[in-house]
Amino acid sequence: MTRRDALKSGLIFSTGLLSAGWQSRLHAAEPQTSFSKKGLHFLAVGDYGTGKEAQKKVAAQMNQFAGTLDAPLSSVLALGDNFYGMLDEARFGPHFEQMYSKQHLDCPFYACLGNHDYGPQYDSKQGRVKADMQLDYAKKNPNSRWKMPAKWFAVEFPNPVTPLVKIIYLDGNFAEGAMTPQEKLGQKRWLDEELKKENKAKWTWVVTHFPMFSDDTKRKDNQGLIKNWGPLLKTNAISLYLSGHDHNLQHLQVQDYQPSFLVSGGGGATTYETTASARGYSKQIFGFNHIHVDEQKITVQLIDADGKRLHAFERDLGGKVKVLGA
Ligand SMILES: [Fe+2]
Numbered sequence: 001m002t003r004r005d006a007l008k009s010g011l012i013f014s015t016g017l018l019s020a021g022w023q024s025r026l027h028a029a030e031p032q033t034s035f036s037k038k039g040l041h042f043l044a045v046g047d048y049g050t051g052k053e054a055q056k057k058v059a060a061q062m063n064q065f066a067g068t069l070d071a072p073l074s075s076v077l078a079l080g081d082n083f084y085g086m087l088d089e090a091r092f093g094p095h096f097e098q099m100y101s102k103q104h105l106d107c108p109f110y111a112c113l114g115n116h117d118y119g120p121q122y123d124s125k126q127g128r129v130k131a132d133m134q135l136d137y138a139k140k141n142p143n144s145r146w147k148m149p150a151k152w153f154a155v156e157f158p159n160p161v162t163p164l165v166k167i168i169y170l171d172g173n174f175a176e177g178a179m180t181p182q183e184k185l186g187q188k189r190w191l192d193e194e195l196k197k198e199n200k201a202k203w204t205w206v207v208t209h210f211p212m213f214s215d216d217t218k219r220k221d222n223q224g225l226i227k228n229w230g231p232l233l234k235t236n237a238i239s240l241y242l243s244g245h246d247h248n249l250q251h252l253q254v255q256d257y258q259p260s261f262l263v264s265g266g267g268g269a270t271t272y273e274t275t276a277s278a279r280g281y282s283k284q285i286f287g288f289n290h291i292h293v294d295e296q297k298i299t300v301q302l303i304d305a306d307g308k309r310l311h312a313f314e315r316d317l318g319g320k321v322k323v324l325g326a
Helices: 003-009 015-020 053-068 089-097 128-140 181-196 223-228 230-235
Strands: 040-045 073-078 109-111 153-157 165-169 203-207 240-243 249-253 260-264 280-283 287-293 297-304 309-316 321-323
Touching: 040 053, 040 260, 053 287, 053 297, 073 153, 089 128, 223 230, 249 297, 249 309, 260 287, 260 297, 280 309
Parallel strands: 040 073, 073 109, 165 203, 203 240, 240 260
Antiparallel strands: 040 287, 153 165, 249 260, 249 280, 287 297, 297 309, 309 321
């Protein structure tokens, strides 16, 4: 395949920019807040469920930033590790409902399950019950912003009749004690069918807790996910893969894979170190992502807990990625 053909198919991104090193060329700046009126706004945040100061600071900044936008948010994409430690229903009030102000975050929070949202091998003895409690809270409180219709599901924005974006939520908890063998099989069958279905949306994103690729210093790429879902991300027109788990902010472009890979794990839990690479941008810092999407392009901004824009890029329908402010 020639470079021109590859660019057309979206398989190669701006490799010139990649090799020039995004890390060294970018400086913190004020975020963009004005966008085309026909688009939709989203925030994404992961690894927040501590109830402590850092979560409060990021939550307050998400609210403040959303208040500067010229249109309301369509959704907050909640990327998992929603509650660290033991969970009971009383925590949903202080650690979710009141944590994320309704002032400017008055939209559905579509959430996936992280490893800490299951129990035994991590920080609680609750096992699968902990995940079930989060599903139940959504069912029992349909007026809450907390939305978790299932462990895996698809949701379309602004609506299923004329969708601009389809978001596929997946559960990546393949470890012992988390998803059951039946669930793993059920999700796989569902995903294969979902990707075969007619898709009226211009853009399709995948949301799950675990990064497939990561420049986290200790954790690196997830070989299990690369084997399980990697082939689907080479052959399907998926423009964003959003995850958390690694407690930092990252944007990576990986040769031969369609999506832009975002790690947004800076929601409140102690941050993890990153190692710079030619694949993109990474930083050990608290923060969140803002995504604006319209018929022509996606704009993504990585924003820290002080409201500064650390990194931003646009992506067009052909898959071409342009780093902003570089
Ligand atoms: Fe995690």
